[in-house]
Amino acid sequence: MPLTRSQCEQYDSNDPLAPLRGEFVLPEDVIYLDGNSLGALPRGAYTRVVDMVETEWGQGLIRSWNDAGWFDKPRTLGDRIAPLIGADPGEVVVCDSTSINLFKVFAAALAMRPDRKTVVSEAASFPTDLYMMEGATGLLDGYQRRLLYDSGPGLEDILDQDVAVVVLSHVDYRTGRLHDMAAVTELAHRHGALVVWDLCHSAGALPIHLNADRADFAVGCTYKYLNGGPGSPAFVYAATRHQDTAHQPLSGWHGHADPFAFTTDYRPADGIDRFRCSTPHLLSYAPLEASLDTWERVDLDLLRAKSQKMTDLFIDLVDQECAGFGLEVASPRDPGARGSQVALRHEHAYPVMQALIDRGVIGDFRAPDLMRFGFTPLYVRFVDVWDAVEVLRQVLSTDVWREDRYATRSQVT
Ligand SMILES: *Cc1c(COP(=O)(O)O)cnc(C)c1O
Numbered sequence: 001m002p003l004t005r006s007q008c009e010q011y012d013s014n015d016p017l018a019p020l021r022g023e024f025v026l027p028e029d030v031i032y033l034d035g036n037s038l039g040a041l042p043r044g045a046y047t048r049v050v051d052m053v054e055t056e057w058g059q060g061l062i063r064s065w066n067d068a069g070w071f072d073k074p075r076t077l078g079d080r081i082a083p084l085i086g087a088d089p090g091e092v093v094v095c096d097s098t099s100i101n102l103f104k105v106f107a108a109a110l111a112m113r114p115d116r117k118t119v120v121s122e123a124a125s126f127p128t129d130l131y132m133m134e135g136a137t138g139l140l141d142g143y144q145r146r147l148l149y150d151s152g153p154g155l156e157d158i159l160d161q162d163v164a165v166v167v168l169s170h171v172d173y174r175t176g177r178l179h180d181m182a183a184v185t186e187l188a189h190r191h192g193a194l195v196v197w198d199l200c201h202s203a204g205a206l207p208i209h210l211n212a213d214r215a216d217f218a219v220g221c222t223y224k225y226l227n228g229g230p231g232s233p234a235f236v237y238a239a240t241r242h243q244d245t246a247h248q249p250l251s252g253w254h255g256h257a258d259p260f261a262f263t264t265d266y267r268p269a270d271g272i273d274r275f276r277c278s279t280p281h282l283l284s285y286a287p288l289e290a291s292l293d294t295w296e297r298v299d300l301d302l303l304r305a306k307s308q309k310m311t312d313l314f315i316d317l318v319d320q321e322c323a324g325f326g327l328e329v330a331s332p333r334d335p336g337a338r339g340s341q342v343a344l345r346h347e348h349a350y351p352v353m354q355a356l357i358d359r360g361v362i363g364d365f366r367a368p369d370l371m372r373f374g375f376t377p378l379y380v381r382f383v384d385v386w387d388a389v390e391v392l393r394q395v396l397s398t399d400v401w402r403e404d405r406y407a408t409r410s411q412v413t
Contacts, residue, residue, distance in 0.1 A: 002320055003313070003386075011313075011382035016299075017306050021379045023294050024227070031384045031391075033363045036201060036341050036374030039227030044290035052286040073285050074233075074254075074276050080292045081226075081235050084300070085199060085218065086209035091243075093272050094235045094288070095254075095280055098200055098221045099128045101236035102167070104248035104275055105217035107136045108238075109165040109194040110143075111247055116164035120155070120193070123147040126173045129198055133167060155184065159191040166193050170208070171201035171339035174366050176311075176331040178202070178339050182213040189214065200224060203235075205340035205376075206307065207300040210237055217242070225340070225376055226295070228288035236275045243271050252277035298378065306377040308335035310385055311342050314373065317389040318344065325396040330370055341374045350413070351406035355395045358406070361388045365413045 012018055025041040026032060032040060056068040065071050078092035085092070095101070110119070119133055137143035146158050155166070166188045171178050181197065188195045197218040202208055204225030210218055218237040222228035238246055247268060253259045254276040257267045268274035312335050318327060330343040346352055346369060353365045363373040373388070395401050 003317060005383065005386045008313070008382040008386040011309070015306060015382070016302055017377055018381070020294065020298070021381065024379045026379060029360045031361045031380075031388050033361065033373040033375065033380065033384075033388060035227070035376030035379070036205070036224050036372070037364055038223055038230060039204075039225060039291070039376065040379055041229070042227055042287065042291045042294055044293055045229065045287035048290040049283070049286045052283065070280070070282055073282060074280050075273065077233075077285060077288060077292065078235060078272065080296075081203075081222070082237075084208070084226075084295060085203055085220070085235075085237065086207070086211055086213070087237050088211060088240065090272055091211075091240055092235050092237045093275050094222065094233050094285070095276050096234060096236075098198070098219050098234040099132050100250070100277070101219040101234050101275070102129055102196065102198065103132045103136055104250055104277075105196050105219060105236060105238065105246075106133055106165060106167060108246040108248040109196060109217055110136065110140070112194060112242070112245060113164035113192070116162050116193070117142050118144050118146055118160075118162040118164060120146045120148065120158060120163055120166045122168060122172075123149050124172060124174065125167070125169055126198065126200065129167055129169070155187060159188065159193060161192065163188075163191060163193040165196060167196045167198065169198040169201065171205065171341075173201050174330070174370055174372065175343050176201070176338040176341040178206075178332075178337055181209070181215065185214050185216075201339050201341070204295070206304045211239065215239060217246075222288050222291075225374075226288070227291040227378070229284065229291075231281075232284050232288045233281060238272055238275060243274070246274070248275055250277045254278050254280070294378070303377045307340040307375060310375040310377065310380060310382065311335060311338065311340065313382060313385050314342050314375065314389065317386065318392070321389050321393045322396060325393075327396075340376065341372060343370045343372050345369050346371060348401060350409065351401045351403075352392075352395060354406035355401040355403070356388075356391060359391050359395065361391045367413070 056064040074093040074095040077094040079089045082092045194216040199220030203220040221234045222232045251266045255274045257269045328345040330345045332338045349369045349371045353371045
């Protein structure tokens with residue numbers, strides 16, 4: 001029996017998360033399938049931003065560092081993100097960017113395995129992770145990198161007594177492939193290596209169990225599924241058991257044990273605060289605070305169930321409606337093996353995606369040939385999935401994507 005739009009409407013009326021959509025601003029006539037790149041605007045962000053600007057800054061002035069909790073913001077927001085990633089209070093701070101936080105924990109982890117000189121990551125990692133690793137090992141002597149490729153030896157085969165740190169994306173930014181965090185971490189630990197998890201595409205997309213899975217370190221951004229707004233600060237997690245032995249090299253004053261003693265020598269703070277560096281970008285925290293008000297009411301198991309049902313539906317509809325148009329599903333077909341996004345491969349992925357965006361279906365393109373569609377369970381509906389596939393079918397069946405204007409590459413794809 002082919003799937004129908006009215007079935008999708010039925011799914012929406014039975015969806016326990018459906019009311020949350022009302023908490024976001026979404027333009028009319030847009031089907032937003034790019035919340036994995038930039039989350040939608042939470043309605044509560046307006047009042048929170050205005051409050052921070054008018055009251056905390058305008059009236060409170062310098063007093064707000066104490067009175068409005070500005071100084072502790074990285075820590076208080078870290079404690080609010082902790083339950084979303086399976087961490088405890090005191091294990092997460094929100095500050096800086098993902099790239100910078102990766103540098104901190106990667107360098108700290110290297111120093112915890114001083115006799116080992118090999119680092120491991122995946123060739124398909126989000127490039128900034130590889131670049132930051134290069135930058136960190138480039139400051140030291142004698143390190144070599146081993147990369148995992150889609151086809152080729154697996155992690156099991158390349159781990160040995162020389163591997164200090166493994167850096168992996170929990171969910172692959174292109175294909176959505178999901179690693180088994182517990183199994184991979186256990187494997188690395190068995191060989192004496194530490195693991196840094198990049199959670200950019202999994203935080204807010206599915207339940208994460210950092211502590212239960214014995215993770216060492218993790219980083220992630222808040223502007224994707226967590227809806228913190230463009231350029232919102234990232235988070236960094238260090239397991240409690242490592243906090244006193246981990247030393248991150250960006251030893252700025254906010255990570256000092258006593259910042260206002262203004263001493264000449266660095267002494268790291270106890271606990272997670274040592275992963276801070278300097279003055280937080282406070283205005284960027286305000287929308288994230290509003291978003292976390294919504295997240296406090298989200299049941300992550302329901303979130304995962306809806307996400308899997310939506311991505312399954314999308315794949316089934318592409319199979320049903322778009323057969324013969326040269327599309328290939330690049331994401332795992334097993335819903336247990338992927339995050340909350342689906343990638344479709346097409347020879348002309350770029351212009352096809354531009355034609356979709358022109359018709360209000362917003363996804364994105366990742367070189368060389370992938371169209372990426374993110375399904376954010378807080379505000380995407382099942383009918384949106386249906387309608388998006390319908391537009392995709394029209395774009396492909398009419399060849400409208402061949403118009404010249406869709407071939408011009410923008411700076412951000
Ligand atoms: C989005 C993303 C980043 C972004 O890093 P920034 O420092 O925020 O620019 C890093 N890693 C992964 C896997 C990402 O998806």
